[in-house]
Amino acid sequence: MKAGVWAVCLFPLALLLYQFQQDNLGANPIDHVTRTLGDWTIRILLSSLAMTPLRILFGISWPLALRRLLGLFAFFYVCLHFSVWIVLDHFFDWPQMGADIVKRPYITAGVLALTLLTPLAATSTAGMVKRLGGANWRRLHRLVYVAAVLGVLHYLWLAKKGVNDPFLYAGVLVVLLGVRLLDWARRAAKKRWAGVTASEDLGLTRRRVLVLVSVLSIGLMGWMVWPVGGQAPRSGQPAPDIAGAPWINSPPLSLKDLKGRVVLVEFWTYG
Ligand code: HEM
DSSP states (O other): OHHHHHHHHHHHHHHHHHHHHTTOSOSSHHHHHHHHHHHHHHHHHHHHHHHHHHHHHHOOOGGGGGHHHHHHHHHHHHHHHHHHIIIIISTTOHHHHHHHHHHOHHHHHHHHHHHHHHHHHHTOSHHHHHHHOHHHHHHHHTHHHHHHHHHHHHHHHHSOTTOOHHHHHHHHHHHHHHHHHHHHHHHHHHHHTTTOOOHHHHHHHHHHHHHHHHHHHHHHHHHHHHHHHHHSOOTTSOOOOSOSSOOOSSSOOOHHHHTTSOOOOOOOOOO
8 A cells, every 4th residue: 555655646756757858847847846746745745634534434544554654745745845946936045035935925834834844754753753752742743734724725825816726625624624623522522421321411512512613614714715815806905915926037026015116017928
């Protein structure tokens, strides 16, 4: 099974290298490579988070053995994705990168996600589990949930209107986290009400847990979706800031930088 994970996870990279060798990376090669690596980061990250829900929902436990490998592949892809941004997008221009991280919420979220995933990758060995102790290790590795939320937010914030993929990933994440939350709440309730056999009490607890999970899931979804709606242009409202495209010929500009100046707008596209 691990060989299958290696094959599936290395395939997109091999394809990119093949496309590069064939000079077939499209009209905007940097964009194509950045986006392909970003897509695979989120896919593999969410796959690693799907292993435990599979056990909870269907009692299948063998995929748990693939969690670590998938997590490391997600980290590998985000490192490549980040490297393309550093080397090809900004060509090691550190002040420009710093400004980008501060100015663009989607970059801030991406960098935070990468930062959170780094200690997880560094402590993924059996030796580190022993050194940290099982309980501490598990506590530290809960950061993967925060990293996944930030990864999905990163995609929601950068996506243009009409692109549905980020919502699909957000939905998958909500389901994956919801299943865990429901399972955790069920176990907590079981512990708390151990000995209480009255079916009325248990029924009430189950209903409360269901309401709690539904409210949290809807809240999480709303919180993820809100910034996209908030940034969408609306008549009568100030124009949204310029975002969503890589800067090619200048450092990033914002509307604030252009205020009070005469601006010539030239539209062009490629395909
Ligand atoms: C866990 C962390 C991250 C995940 C899951 C992730 C995921 C993604 C995804 C799914 C996309 C869009 C792909 C598409 O449009 O098909 C994307 C685009 C992008 N990401 Fe990330 N990313 C992460 C971290 C980062 C970091 C650390 C940076 C750089 C500081 C970064 C910079 C970018 C850029 C520049 C784009 C392209 C934006 C555009 O073309 O308009 N990402 N990322």
